[in-house]
Amino acid sequence: MDDPDLPRRERLLRAARDLYWAQGVEGTSPRQVLEVSGVGQGSLYHHFPTKHDLSLAAISATTQEALDSVSGELTDTDRPPVERLVAYLERPRPALAGCKIGRLTSDRSVMADDELRSPVHDYFAGLVALVQEVFEETGLPDDVAHDRAYAAVAIVQGGYVLARALDDPAALRAAVDGFVSMLEPALQAEVATR
Amino acid sequence: MDDPDLPRRERLLRAARDLYWAQGVEGTSPRQVLEVSGVGQGSLYHHFPTKHDLSLAAISATTQEALDSVSGELTDTDRPPVERLVAYLERPRPALAGCKIGRLTSDRSVMADDELRSPVHDYFAGLVALVQEVFEETGLPDDVAHDRAYAAVAIVQGGYVLARALDDPAALRAAVDGFVSMLEPALQAEVATR
DNA sequence: GTCTATACAGTGATAGAC
């Protein structure tokens, strides 16, 4: 973002993605993106004719990158499934900054625009599907694995909300720990009754 | 909001609270509040000199009401603690509309203003404390009850995020069900090892 | 492709009459 040799388009995208994370799409003006990126007005509207175009490119880049990153971790078949789940849940996360993608679900500019909602939808759909597959690998029936995958993803998102509301990163850890501490006992009980 | 005999101040507050829920504080202009409430410009700035004053009154009313409502349910000592927890978790919720209070944690106008953050903080702090007490009643050690309370509140918030992202109210139910299905087995295991 | 200058509607607030 500070590198003057980066193409204008990349600098604009970097700035937009950072600003969207910090203050949302609704709360970020094209003018701010210009100031942070150090690019002129004309370049912005050359590469991204409307704010919608800029937002779509920035959001898609962020969701794509995030899904790729988590996908590698969850599908690493060298490790047992429960270990992968716990590793995913206990990943270090920027609790106070919030989830770059989760926060978009309460961003009016995003939710009111079908094209902008789509990458957000696809990210969470893909993430839940990945997590569900890992739960199935643990031997859980499909319907139980289904609900538990939603729960796992929700714990992380809810942990972000709590951490920000309470201004305390430990809130996210507590939520995840509370969930993880139930994971193995519940699994034992289910295996025992089968 | 449609009752023309309601005092201006109340009509303004109703309109603001509804609009904040639907589109956030950042995304709601004083002018919109005027249109929806059907009140004149002067009245708004008479009762609420700045947008900050209106937001503070609207947010405080919402958090107060929400905490009162959930408090009654959780402290009803006629019912066993686990039953109260499950009742709280499985409460009918407007999944697609989102949480009136949780959404404020990604609202820039709220998070950038200490006075507006305060009711949001107090709501979640109060809610987690209530839930933790109920977990302690189940016989869980304090530290486990602590983490599990954060998890319970996070599941609901994360369920909202998922439901909105996927445009599917069933996502919130799935997350809650996934959590609830682990609650009793985990409790059994803990009681057994004590 | 990149720049500066400009246009125009909406936002947040004030003034002053009733």
Place this chain on the structure above:
DNA sequence: GTCTATCACTGTATAGAC
């Protein structure tokens, strides 16, 4: 207490030169 009129400023976008 309530109203209409007005204002400075920002957000979003266009025009046209280099």
